[in-house]
Every structure is written in C-alpha cells, then in structure tokens.
Amino acid sequence: MEPLRTLLFVPGNRLNMIEKARHLPADVLVLDLEDSVPSLEKASARAQVRDSLAGLAPERRGGEKVKQKWRKVFVRINSLASGLAQEDLESVITPGIHGISQPKPSSARDVTEVAAIITRLERERGVAAGHVKLLPWVETAKGLLHAFEIASASPRVVGISFGAEDFTLDTGMMRTEEGSELLYPRTMVVIAAKAADVIAVDTPYNNFRDEAGLINEARLARRLGFEGKFLIHPSQIEPVNCIFCPSPEEVAHARRVVAAFEAAAAQGFASTSLDGKMIDIPIANRARKLLMVADSIARREKGR
Numbered sequence: 280m281e282p283l284r285t286l287l288f289v290p291g292n293r294l295n296m297i298e299k300a301r302h303l304p305a306d307v308l309v310l311d312l313e314d315s316v317p318s319l320e321k322a323s324a325r326a327q328v329r330d331s332l333a334g335l336a337p338e339r340r341g342g343e344k345v346k347q348k349w350r351k352v353f354v355r356i357n358s359l360a361s362g363l364a365q366e367d368l369e370s371v372i373t374p375g376i377h378g379i380s381q382p383k384p385s386s387a388r389d390v391t392e393v394a395a396i397i398t399r400l401e402r403e404r405g406v407a408a409g410h411v412k413l414l415p416w417v418e419t420a421k422g423l424l425h426a427f428e429i430a431s432a433s434p435r436v437v438g439i440s441f442g443a444e445d446f447t448l449d450t451g452m453m454r455t456e457e458g459s460e461l462l463y464p465r466t467m468v469v470i471a472a473k474a475a476d477v478i479a480v481d482t483p484y485n486n487f488r489d490e491a492g493l494i495n496e497a498r499l500a501r502r503l504g505f506e507g508k509f510l511i512h513p514s515q516i517e518p519v520n521c522i523f524c525p526s527p528e529e530v531a532h533a534r535r536v537v538a539a540f541e542a543a544a545a546q547g548f549a550s551t552s553l554d555g556k557m558i559d560i561p562i563a564n565r566a567r568k569l570l571m572v573a574d575s576i577a578r579r580e581k582g583r
C-alpha cells in the first residue's frame with residue numbers, strides 16, 4: 280500500500296471546498312457525507328459528491344498539469360445504523376472513486392456487509408473487481424474491542440482510522456488537549472492494524488488554527504506507529520505530510536545503521552555498534568523499513 284499520510288475531509292455539501300480541494304496536496308481527499316453534512320442536506324450532498332468525483336482524481340484531468348498523480352479520492356458514507364449507507368454507496372461507487380471510509384462499524388460483520396454492496400456495485404458499474412478499498416473507523420467501545428476483526432474483515436480493507444470524538448462520546452471519557460486518555464485506544468488501533476497488515480490512521484486535530492498543537496499531536500501519532508492522519512483544514516496538510524515523511528536526518532542515520540550492520544554481517548556478526556549504541560537485526564530492519572517509506576514517497580513525488 281502506498282503511503283497515505285494526509286487524508287483531508289471535505290464536507291460533501293460545500294461545493295466551494297470541493298472545488299478548492301482539487302488543488303490541495305493531500306494524499307487523500309475524503310468527501311464527507313456523514314457528520315459534516317446536516318440531515319436535511321444528505322440527499323443533495325450525495326448527488327453533489329457523485330458529480331464531483333470524476334473531476335477530482337488527478338489522472339482524469341484532461342490537459343491540466345497534474346500535480347499529485349498518486350492522489351486518492353475516498354468518500355465517507357453514513358453508518359449502517361443510520362439507514363443511509365446503502366443509498367450513499369449506490370450513489371458514489373463509480374470509476375472515479377478509490378475507497379470508502381466507513382464510520383462506526385461495531386464488528387467485522389458491518390464491514391463485510393458494506394464490502395458485499397460494493398462488490399455488487401462494482402460489477403454493475405463496470406468498475407474493476409476489488410478496486411474500491413475500505414477504511415473503517417474504530418470509534419466506539421465495541422469497535423475497539425473488535426478492531427483486529429474489523430481490520431481483517433475483507434481484502435478491501437487497507438487501513439483502520441481512530442476517531443477520538445465519537446470514541447470519547449461512546450465511552451464517557453473526558454476529552455483533553457494533552458490526550459492521555461487516548462493513549463490506550465490509539466495504541467490498540469495501531470496494534471490491531473499491524474496484526475492485520477494494514478495501516479493505522481489517526482483522528483483529526485480540531486483546533487485548526489493551532490499549528491504547534493497539530494505538530495505535537497501528529498508527532499505523537501507517528502511515534503505510536505500511525506502512518507497518517509485525518510485533517511479538517513488545508514493549513515494542516517503541509518506540516519502533517521512532513522511529519523509522516525522520514526526527515527533527511529532520519530534517512531541519513533538509517534543509511535549509516537544499515538551500512539554498519541551489513542559490514543558486521545559480512546564478517547559473521549549479528550550485532551555491532553554505532554555511536555556507542557548496539558545495532559542488531561530488529562534495529563537494522565527498522566532502519567530498512569524507514570528507508571523503504573522514504574524511497575516510496577521520494578519516487579512518487581519525482582514522478583510528478
């Protein structure tokens with residue numbers, strides 16, 4: 280799976296924002312039909328999102344200079360419990376879409392139900408089988424207890440997202456700025472994602488005028504093993520893209536670690552030292568993993 284560092288929510292009822300989003304450097308645009316759209320506008324937003332999809336995928340922009348060839352377009356549908364999910368899917372499963380963000384699944388069954396509807400619609404609409412990916416949210420107490428099953432419910436699932444606002448609402452936790460109450464669920468989401476071999480995406484940072492706060496939270500998420508973060512405002516894209524991309528210093532250090540380890544291995548040793556610190560197999564493999572992420576981001580950005 281390609282790195283998905285920044286996933287920008289765009290309310291499905293705000294045509295000016297959808298239009299603006301076309302030119303923004305987020306890895307994923309997530310057109311929202313759920314909580315940013317009021318009940319009375321659900322039907323009109325659905326139609327608007329459907330009509331906008333074809334123009335958002337960069338490869339479909341005739342003639343215009345394409346900036347982010349890798350950019351993906353997802354739609355967040357309403358939950359199954361709302362009774363709106365089926366109609367949302369009927370409307371938006373078209374060749375222009377890469378994935379569906381599914382809110383509030385309680386169990387694997389909720390995910391397989393959505394996956395089955397997508398399978399039928401792909402067939403009916405001439406979309407390649409398996410093209411539409413799934414990014415379920417873990418944002419309820421039941422969802423967290425079933426996070427691994429949710430993450431492994433279907434081959435369409437490419438990641439799971441932690442949703443802090445609904446999670447604190449559902450569990451009665453107090454939501455704080457420093458967020459210590461979220462350490463356990465965040466960590467569980469990452470562990471469940473890794474056990475299922477998918478990525479973990481962190482919750483949005485709502486205080487969108489506070490760049491220092493955003494950077495702190497995104498750094499914490501990266502330290503915990505998240506590979507990307509949902510965003511709500513264009514100003515959040517650049518700092519978060521930067522945090523989820525290994526820095527030049529990290530890349531240089533990882534190269535030195537791998538070189539030192541390989542030199543030791545060539546002499547028959549499985550451990551060595553660098554700058555007074557021990558290096559062994561997992562440390563070398565962690566460095567190799569970081570280099571792979573850096574390389575895959577650099578390669579796709581060069582291919583602009």
Ligand code: COA
Pocket residue numbers: 287288289290295296297299300311314315483487511512513
């Ligand atoms: N996507 C695309 N464009 C956006 C955007 C978004 N998520 N958020 C803001 N913009 C645009 C604005 O329309 C404005 O465009 P303009 O300069 O052409 O008028 C520009 O970026 C600057 O916006 P700003 O004035 O700073 O903010 P705002 O008051 O217009 O909007 C929010 C603030 C929070 C209402 C808005 O960012 C938003 O709706 N975010 C998404 C919320 C959401 O999806 N929530 C559900 C998930 S939890």
Ligand code: MG
Pocket residue numbers: 314382416418442444445
């Ligand atoms: Mg939510």
